[in-house]
Amino acid sequence: MGIWQVMIEAFRAMGMNRLRAGLTMLGIIIGVGAVVLMLAIGESVRGDINQRITAMGSNLFIVFPGSSTANGVRAGRGAAQTLTQADAQALAGIENVEYSAPIIQQPFQVAAGNNNWNAMVYGVTPEYFSIKAWDTEAGSLFGDIEMRSLSRVAVLGRTTAQNLFGDMNPVGQTVRIRNKPFEVIGVLADKGSDLGGGDQDDAVFVPLATARQQVIRTWFPGSVNLIMVQAARADRMKDVEQDIVQTLRIRHRIREDQEDDFTVRDLSAIAEAAQGIATMLTLLLGAIGSISLVVGGIGIMNIMLVSVTERTREIGIRMAIGAKRRDVLLQFLTEAVVICVCGGAIGIALAYAGGLAVSRFSPLAVEISSFAIAIAFSFSAMVGVFFGFYPARRAAGLKPVEALRYE
């Protein structure tokens, strides 16, 4: 008997007991739907994290003052406790370092006209924008000229610009920080939230020298809050990190037996950890989905066993008119696979709808890939074969005369 004929018979058998076929299918629908949707959600979380990592800047170190000792207490060590702008310059000279950007920061109530808004004000050098690969969507960034001339210019993040100016174009307008007027020369492109969930667009950037002289009070002249260092190559991160530590220890005159008075954090390591967590999350969600798929498969097996028992006489009749064991095996196996594949198709459709719903009502953009669909489809067929095989073999193993006698 051809496979096509066997399929027709399988559909006919399903049609004979629609409620049962439907309920059996429900297990597979839920299982496949769960696997596909869970994997898609996991994938989208991972994509989201990747995007944030890229936005953060690649091959990045953050150097901040104070040591990170085992008990977490940052021990002060005299005058060398703080990082300085000179340190940043020294770090820029290290081999394989692309940029070194010193940063000072302080939150202020920033005013524009009658509006005011609490934002973090950063004093940065032009290198900062290079490291973050961050450009303006309107106006321009400040450069070395503005740095040297102590210009009172500011570049706004999207969120801050929105809150201070609404729909108006802020470029050319004035914002007041500590009652000092700054001319807005640019608005930055949307950057989104950072790994910790903070809004990177809620910020005001001014030239470092201007900030130091006119708004932000630092620990002592020349000190900075942190230094961002970008390595030129990903495979040189370890060397660069060692060189940073060495350079700073020498500059801060730290003796052999003393601890660092600064901390170097490799952001790519953090990014890797975050990606690892996202992968784990995807696996976990996939595992949860798979469990429901297995439960659905056991449901199939259960129903197929009942069906084989109920149709013992039919099997006997088929054998009496010439069905080989293989024909009977194929018939029941096909029924299980047809149920699973139909259930799988519906499950995929539901997962698709679920994905649309999640995308709509959460910040995640869930997308069901055709790869996931192909996997889910073949997986459900495999579930059918796996869980259909035992009942089908039971049917095929019946003795014709005994099957015929069954009432």
Add this chain to the structure above:
Amino acid sequence: MPDPAMSAQPKSDPHPLIRMQAIRKSYFSGDIETPVLHGIDLTIERGEFVAIMGQSGSGKSTLMNILGCLDTPTSGTFNLDGAEAAQLSDNDLAAVRNRTIGFVFQGFNLLKRMPLVDNVALPLLYAGVSMREARERAMKKLALTGLGTFGKRLPNQISGGQQQRVAISRALVCDPALILADEPTGNLDTTTSQEIMELFTRLNREQRITILIVTHEPDVARYATRLVRLKDGLVTYDGPVAGAHF
């Protein structure tokens, strides 16, 4: 597929259609043996029309099941159409049931949810014939038994006599050499029984199909030409129907 013209062989054929020697059959439940057939010798030539009679429990169905390759004897040799049944594999036996034998049951044994034409076509599908051709041939066999216009109906939409005709169409569809019918008229009234027996007679005369039929009723047995009587698993009479007293 046997050519109907070839089925009419003289009695001296070295390969009779059926040759059974010393067939014994016991049923076992656990260690307890229930012997049912105690050594049956039976030779049936092509083209014969044989009635098997005997009291209930005498082993008629057991014998038919062995003849139909649905069951295997405990001992003895059974040669069907020149082949030793004991040496055939499961697949070979299925092929024999498919092509050489047509089975007709007391309870009709049609598949309930299938249209009649598909019921009749099913053996052809197992023989590897395409759906379209199988349906065409099935319709011909339905026409042969007088049900040419009933193809699309379901088994529960026709009478018992008609269902048995469908079952006979199904038994005929692969052009078998042998039809085995275990009490085919057992569930039918007298008139319908007569119609069914006339159909068997016609098939035997016109198509030279060998027919074995189990029955309780002398009136049914009289359609046959040879009578085999069983008692407690042994053959007690084997001879022409004419002259046998019932």
